Amino acid sequence: MAGKENRMEMQMDALKDEHGVEIDSSKNRIPKNARSANNAKLAALYEDAGEYEAELKGFEAEFEILNDNALKDLVANLNANAPKYEGDYAKEISDVVVNGFTQMVEVENTHTQEQLDRVKNTEFSEYVGDFEAEIKEILVKRWEFLIDIKKEHVADERADMKLQGMKPDHIRKVYYNYHGLPQD
Numbered sequence: 001m002a003g004k005e006n007r008m009e010m011q012m013d014a015l016k017d018e019h020g021v022e023i024d025s026s027k028n029r030i031p032k033n034a035r036s037a038n039n040a041k042l043a044a045l046y047e048d049a050g051e052y053e054a055e056l057k058g059f060e061a062e063f064e065i066l067n068d069n070a071l072k073d074l075v076a077n078l079n080a081n082a083p084k085y086e087g088d089y090a091k092e093i094s095d096v097v098v099n100g101f102t103q104m105v106e107v108e109n110t111h112t113q114e115q116l117d118r119v120k121n122t123e124f125s126e127y128v129g130d131f132e133a134e135i136k137e138i139l140v141k142r143w144e145f146l147i148d149i150k151k152e153h154v155a156d157e158r159a160d161m162k163l164q165g166m167k168p169d170h171i172r173k174v175y176y177n178y179h180g181l182p183q184d
Contacts, residue, residue: 034174034180039177039178043171043175043179045175046168046174048153049153049157049172049175050176052153052154053154055150056150059146059150063140063143065077065081066136066140074089074093074125075089075093075125090124093124097119097138097139102116
């Protein structure tokens with residue numbers, strides 16, 4: 001059982017590091033029985049939903065950065081928000097933009113091949129004017145999609161708990177107390 005608890009703690013630490021969710025333990029009052037065996041069992045029931053919630057917080061923070069910054073500053077601000085993130089924001093964003101334009105050219109027929117070639121051959125941070133607005137719209141749609149998926153995953157997990165006769169809010173509270181995470 002200790003191995004599973006350690007694995008859960010490592011997963012939570014990795015999610016906190018990856019998505020830049022800061023934990024201020026001085027704001028959290030952890031009940032004395034938070035680390036009991038019964039609470040460990042209950043916390044394990046909420047593990048997937050808890051991971052989805054942490055990912056959701058990360059995506060929402062990234063989405064806020066996307067909305068608050070110009071494209072040229074986007075990668076730097078995303079990296080500053082999650083310094084331990086092991087991915088490559090520049091490549092990921094570039095891939096999203098190329099895929100979005102490919103969809104608009106090949107499937108929707110709303111843009112030309114010339115525009116797609118321009119996207120493929122230009123750094124996304126170099127876009128200006130209306131083209132920058134189009135690129136940003138693609139990115140906004142992508143982040144909204146990711147956020148909606150994570151919300152749906154959390155809702156599905158909670159619905160499964162309800163079907164089993166459990167109270168998801170109580171299990172969530174136990175989960176957050178068990179891991180010493182702040183509750184929103």
